[in-house]
Amino acid sequence: MASVGFQGEPGAFSDEAAHVLVDGAQTRGYRTFDELVAAVDRTQVDYALLPVENSIYGAIARSYDLLWEYPALRIVDEIVFPVVQNLIGTLDAGIGDIVEVRSHPVALEQMRRLFDEHPGWRRIVVDDTAEAVAQVVSGGDKTIAAIASAFAAQRYGARILRAAVQDDDDNFTRFYLLQRAGSARGSLGRACVALELANEPGSLRDGLSAFADRRINLRSLVSRPSRTRAFSYRFYCEIDRVDEDRLRAALAAINGDTRIFGIY
Numbered sequence: 001m002a003s004v005g006f007q008g009e010p011g012a013f014s015d016e017a018a019h020v021l022v023d024g025a026q027t028r029g030y031r032t033f034d035e036l037v038a039a040v041d042r043t044q045v046d047y048a049l050l051p052v053e054n055s056i057y058g059a060i061a062r063s064y065d066l067l068w069e070y071p072a073l074r075i076v077d078e079i080v081f082p083v084v085q086n087l088i089g090t091l092d093a094g095i096g097d098i099v100e101v102r103s104h105p106v107a108l109e110q111m112r113r114l115f116d117e118h119p120g121w122r123r124i125v126v127d128d129t130a131e132a133v134a135q136v137v138s139g140g141d142k143t144i145a146a147i148a149s150a151f152a153a154q155r156y157g158a159r160i161l162r163a164a165v166q167d168d169d170d171n172f173t174r175f176y177l178l179q180r181a182g183s184a185r186g187s188l189g190r191a192c193v194a195l196e197l198a199n200e201p202g203s204l205r206d207g208l209s210a211f212a213d214r215r216i217n218l219r220s221l222v223s224r225p226s227r228t229r230a231f232s233y234r235f236y237c238e239i240d241r242v243d244e245d246r247l248r249a250a251l252a253a254i255n256g257d258t259r260i261f262g263i264y
Contacts, residue, residue, distance in 0.1 A: 005045040011130035011152035017081040048178045055172040075262025077177040077185040085166040093142035102132040103147035184264040191239040191263045197256040210250040
């Protein structure tokens, strides 16, 4: 039975996504992305499920930085997971009882319509949506609610007072599944690579031309500070329907430091 690490408390969206992607997974929560990635690098868990992009908020910068910092890790799979937030309370609570709502700050920000309907509700920030549910249940106060997943409500024995309360229904998070020196679990035909190029005119154009000349399609391009010198940058490229030989030929033609994080 595979062990999968995730960032957050048991019942978090990452926890649920891990169970969906890896059948029969034994999951383990970590406080930060750094602790999560370090754990899989040390093989304390078989896999780490790392969020890299949200359809509303965009790329998750720290996740890309960690791919570079841990060169032994490989992306072996990915999942796009829907984020459905719910108003959750104790088993004896009703919406009319609520005076305080707890959740992660990003989740609270996605609830403007709900808070417009209930302007008297206090908003309390916690580190994790699942942690908010755990606090509500352990406290036993029916005037306090949480914003979190149905999975978290089930995990802690709480009640969903109102389902799907987020402002935007088109909300998805994309996760990479990482393994130390691992190989692809499926055949999505995707890849993630990084380019560290000379800081000179045309270097990025020439790098991207190496892909275009070989009819390699980029899904996304993320720019991050390289940390090797001030105001120099590293580019993370995600590629769709990739042929490995063409990809390696493209990288060989690029004048700079290149890495492949996974072909999966």
